[in-house]
Amino acid sequence: MITSRLLPELTARLTAAAHTRAAACPCGITTTLADRPDALLVRHGHTVAKAHAPDTDPAALTRRLTTAAGVPGVLLPPLHPTPVDLHGRLVTFWPYGTPVDPDDPDRAPWEAAAALLARLHRTPAPAGLPTARGPAEAARAVARLRETGPHPATAPVLRAWAALPAWARAEAPMPDTATLCHGDLHLGQLVRHPAPEGPWLLIDVDDLGTGVPAWDLARPAAWYACGLLPPGEWDRFLTAYRAAGGPAVPAHGDPWAALDVPARALTVQSAARAIAKAAAAGRPLDEVEQCLVDACARMASVPPPLTRGNPT
Structure with a gap:
C-alpha cells in the first residue's frame, strides 16, 4: 500500500519543515489528519503536509499554489510555492489552522x-x-x-x-x-x-x-x-x-x-x-x-x- 511507503518519509519531511518554523518542537507528536486515496494529510506542530492524489498534474498544482500565495486574507498560503515528489505523490506544506467544529x-x-x-x-x-x-x-x-x-x-x-x-x-x-x-x-x-x-x-x-x-x-x-x-x-x-x-x-x-x-x-x-x-x-x-x-x-x-x- 502506497501510504505505508509514503508515511515515514512524509513524516520526516514534515518534522524537518516544522522545526525550521520553530526552534523547539511545540508538541513532539505527528498526527494523521486524513488518509484517503486522494489525499494524505499529516500534522506536526504548526505545520501540515499534504500528499495529493496520484494523478495530480505538477504544473497545474504549482500554478494553483502560486495563486493561493497571491491572494492573502482569502486563501491559506502554502509554505513553499512548489510541490515535492515523494514516491510518485506530490507533497505540499502548509501552516496549521483550526478547522470548523462539526459538533457545534x-x-x-x-x-x-x-x-x-x-x-x-x-x-x-x-x-x-x-x-x-x-x-x-x-x-x-x-x-x-x-x-x-x-x-x-x-x-x-x-x-x-x-x-x-x-x-x-x-x-x-x-x-x-x-x-x-x-x-x-x-x-x-x-x-x-x-x-x-x-x-x-x-x-x-x-x-x-x-x-x-x-x-x-x-x-x-x-x-x-x-x-x-x-x-x-x-x-x-x-x-x-x-x-x-x-x-x-x-x-x-x-x-x-x-x-x-x-x-x-x-x-x-x-x-x-x-x-x-x-x-x-x-x-x-x-x-x-x-x-x-x-x-x-x-x-x-x-x-x-x-x-x-x-x-x-
Whole structure:
C-alpha cells in the first residue's frame, strides 16, 4: 500500500519543515489528519503536509499554489510555492489552522465563508490558471457510480445527470472562463489562521481555477434545496455573499437562475458518492443519502431552465 511507503518519509519531511518554523518542537507528536486515496494529510506542530492524489498534474498544482500565495486574507498560503515528489505523490506544506467544529453547528461560519468567496470571485484570475475542477469532480463521481454495479438508487441519479448541460458534466468548456473560483467549497474548507482564533481562510487548492462562480455556492444551495440545510443558515450564507458584492448571483431577487444547474450537479455528485460508499460497505442508504437520491428523482422530472449560464 502506497501510504505505508509514503508515511515515514512524509513524516520526516514534515518534522524537518516544522522545526525550521520553530526552534523547539511545540508538541513532539505527528498526527494523521486524513488518509484517503486522494489525499494524505499529516500534522506536526504548526505545520501540515499534504500528499495529493496520484494523478495530480505538477504544473497545474504549482500554478494553483502560486495563486493561493497571491491572494492573502482569502486563501491559506502554502509554505513553499512548489510541490515535492515523494514516491510518485506530490507533497505540499502548509501552516496549521483550526478547522470548523462539526459538533457545534450553531457556530458554523457561514458569513465568513460567503465573504471569502465573494472576495475570491472578485479577484482577477492570473493568466495560465487551470480551469476549476468542480464539473470534472462531479463527472468522476458519476463514473465511479457506473463502476459500482447494479443498485436500485442508481437510475434516478444517472437520469438527473443526463439532463444537465454539457459544461456541467465536464463535456464542454464552462461558460465563464475568467472568474477565480475555489471549486470545492464546503465548511471543511475553512480554517482559522493563526490557530486557534485567527481569521477564517479558505484551504485546499486542488480544484482552484477559473469557472462559473455559482459552483462555489452550489453545495449549500443543493443541501438547502434537499431540505438538509435549514433555511436560516442558507439565508445567512446568501445574504452575506450578496452583501460582500459576490458576482455569482444577482444582488437582489431570485438567485436560482444562476444556482440551479450547479446545485443540481452537486446533488448528483453527492448522491453518486453516497451510493458508491453504501454499496462498498454493503449497507442500505441512510436518511441523508436517500434524501439526495430522492432529490435526483425529482430533478429528472423537471429539466433545468435554459439561462445564460446554461447553454445547450
